[in-house]
Amino acid sequence: MEQKSGNLAEDGNVRFGAPRALFAVLENWLDRERDQLPLWLPVGIGFGVAFWQFFGSSAWAGLAMSCASLLFFGNLAPPYSRLRQMARMAAVAILLGFFLIAFRSTTVAQPVLGKIWTGEFYGRVEAVENISARNVYRLRLATGDSSDLPPFVRVNLSPEQYQDDFQPGAIILLRARLLPPAGPTLPGGYDFARRAWFQQIGATGTALGDVRLFQKADSGAWFATQRTALTDHILASMPPGSGAIGAALVTGDQGHISAADAQAMRDSGLAHLLSISGLHVTAVVGFIFIAVSRLLSLSSWLALRIPIPVVAAATAAIAALAYTLLTGAEVPTVRSFIAAVLILIALALGRDALTLRLVAFGALIVLIFWPEAMAGPSFQLSFAAVATIVVMHDLPFIRRLTERRDESLARKAARAVGSLILTGVAIELVLTPIALFHFHKAGLYGALANVVAIPMTTFIIMPLEALALVFDVIGLGQPFWWLAGQGIAAILALAHSVSGLPGAVTMMPAMPIWAFATFVIGALIFGLLTTNVRYCGVPLCAIGIIAMVMAPRPDILVTGDGKHLALVSADGDVALLRGRAGDFVRGMIFEKAGSFAKATPIEDWPGVRCTLDNCVMTVTGAKRSWTLLATRTRTPIASMEMAAACKRVDIVVSDRWLPQSCRPKWIKADRRLLEQSGGLAFFLDAQRVVTANESNRHMPWVKAAHAARAADASRQ
Template structure:
């Protein structure tokens, strides 16, 4: 009883500081759902609902320290069930075969692919020979052929190659099928054929009308500000990144300034803060209004409306929705006379975002956004409560910018490195030289342009924006060109980032000296991450059989210098290797014949690429692993991974003689179940 009483007393001592733990518990339930290897059924959901209800009821009847644990269990059960409900609600047809033929649909979104091609997302899809009940609700196509100027709402037609969304390029890697499931994408592909406009953009539903307005605004911005500056301005104001060139994007990423492209918490916060301050100051200049009306609350309502307009104009993607929720929570706190920036406000925003889009928990956007916000609120809260010497008035904003940039960079750095395998070594000075300009010039100029647009004078604000954005692009180009500007890190084991996050959350959210206990799991995670490079798979096999990667003393050797470039790039990035595919292919030992051979993982690996190479493989022997890009069946007792088998296993990793498939790691979930139908290619009509 002594131990139980002690736990109860400790939890009672945290009273008043436990609400920030609510999204943590809710998120643990969501994470548990996504970590399962098989889809839960109705009995599991019913049991969790009953468990959550019992725990919540017991906590209401018996308030006290132990009640916090009851609420924690109830929140975890709720998170699990909401994630499952969201996944079931996104059920839609997924293409079950490779398709080539006519594709018709309505443009609902436009962006750029990794190869810098214009990419369109279509709904109302029509595929030749595919019945309506089997057609994907949405498809995404990269346009490599000629195309007219496109806009949301247009009906277009082309001949395209389509396939089901692909799985992880290596076991345990990023699962694009899961990502596509929640985006509603039932097929992805490309076209090299001309794209024709079937009908112009119509009125359509409200979302399409807003998208048309958004693209019109983007086109106007780029007409006033040509080149990358205009593309940057369009991205900041409307969320349209299609005007940004690849070199500019790479420079922003290498200098850790790419976050300025996304309409996220920084942009939404700067916009809302500027409108709030401007309206409050304007009303304060009118004495009768300032003395009789709640000026602060009126300014908060105006800022909330401006943020809502910004959300609609920007396309309403997940990152912008998350930023709007966070800004709205802060502004509503002002309306009810609460502190706008507190860990409670951050927790409320996180709960709302996770309840609406539980899948966001797995994405880098959510993780980086709330990591930065939580760390900033916690650090500035410690500074506020600490008895520190007063600074001169001029030094406070300077120190605030330095501290906020350093804290946000430190909080988001591990998340970015885990997802993107890069570190921007000069990210702090680049942000110090750029972020203040966003708040002082770029965002105010964007608001000015929006206010002047109805009168036809938006160019005044846009040219002011251009001054700031040219400076930021210049900083990005200079910093990315420095020696060692970008470092490479190996992908950590899957458990590292969650353990690191929980340790740092304990450090920031727990009250008292025991918060330091959070440093132990955080340090353990970082040490394990340091060993990640040594634990990378010895052999990786693409799920198409078109590429094999083998770890050597000089890095991963690839079986081909060209082809499957996306897969090759991800493998090398996860290794923390900055080599190009061509350089990595040069590490493969030279050999005679069309079949490429290498010793690794306790086996002799044979890569057979193409039909001519397959015909030359007449036999094999036990101990050999044959990877083929076309169906093969050589006699001799070897292990064969060809397209028919790889469709069942997904990508493969071999280490120490142990083979792990993507299917084994991903399990049997809604988004990776076979869509049905045999593989077929339909000729263009």
């Protein structure tokens, strides 16, 4: 076979004049990496999904031409060569990813609300989420074909408005104030409109007044009802303060966790324990598999007549399916279920339970059915964590550290702890840039906290909760609930301690997308290759991380409604135009500024002069000073006075429509501009303005919102 490949290379050189040595090196390298090449299939599909995310469906012609060029240059290689095969696989995978996400976006397309709407309507309850920490019940409602509203809306109810009969399948009559799904408040911010589009939510809002039950639910929503009942049972059974975490671990319902506990879990790197995903499904599957295997092995008659691993794997798979349905069948849970089933199949067949091929296959399944998940932090963080574990334990050093040997129990335990710490540190190194890209902050001590929390959750708390549920059948589960509650209390104490350490959380301003992409490409090269070429990924990761760290802070931030403006210093100090800005707006501003500093009233900022109606600010940059005028009330200002004020400044920011006579020296960011651009981030030294909508104006949810607004305007 090697001789044949060499002849092909030689023939190719004769026909095309390609450098023989270069082609031989590439072919030999690809031959050594032949077992790793299939791992790049989901990467190619992911690239196609990312291309759609950046350029939209209208860019299909450019992508098709690029893939055709790739096929053309691949065909210059001799037939049957690996280079030609790789070119074909890359082109097909990229096109497949692009058309998968485009098809998915088309199939979920639903009308969205164009403007604020207040009125009465009937809604069929599709899902109920109890967020007791905020005293809110969140209902997903189907509005029916006869309504002028989008087919599906999400409405918040207060505990006084909610009734126990508001279960999936029930029809209710309510009056509500609804708004279009919100896009990013600031550049690089969370885009709820994207999530709402793929969840087919066309509006969100709040119920007004009494909400009446029109028709009770039928018996078709058994899993949703059982989930609610199980959550309430856990809350009532466990000690106060622990029940909310205990319910989240079993049913995935995080709505009862207090804000302080949730923040501590995030800052300590333990928030992943609260989302039903790989850890929880693995605990359930492992518990069932081991329990069934041990019980069946007690009978020699059964052990000799049935394949115990197959029966145990099938039982664990059924239990995992039931657990997935019970917890709401969210995409992360379904992804974990698929991975668990693949592991069970491998165990039943006597194969390696966890390999990179298994991880790649799981990613492939998710990308085929839910391609939109690739852009979300859940997909990226979970697959990056699992892949890091596999890659780490395939490294020769780690293999030597973890291999079995005759030694004392103390040395064995020390090596196990050392392996856990090294793996945790590696996971943190990989996940921190991803977390910083999406959330602009990350915990620094998560590796150490997880070394304690993950084993405790997997081997103590969740088995205790499972035993408590089993013994509740005969009324003896309370001791197990109490023990599980003590374990959860210990984890909460750990989370609050770690999150309170100096430097426990780091924050950075929004980073350039190319830096994140460079880091991801470097990590893929290092993780998916086995030859020395993999080490080329290390400098790419380093370049990406350096660019993230060096990302500049914006000098001025303006929200999309024009009401909130923030001045940001080079040291991270922040001054707010409106001191009464809510927690959500403050959180978004400080995330984009990459700062933990306490907000300063803008009147106390150097170079600022304020009246009741407006503020004039002088911002000094490295090259020059900039003057900015911002309005902060709705009080009318005479046109001539406003025009004169605008003429004296470089930038004007207002949440109102300013007259045409207002002409500042650089930018007039009034309501007219902000409705098109969204929030703004000013980088004064570079004379650059980044808009919230510049990277998503081609997206279908943005186009649908514009179309809805235009339709509403034409009807008026």
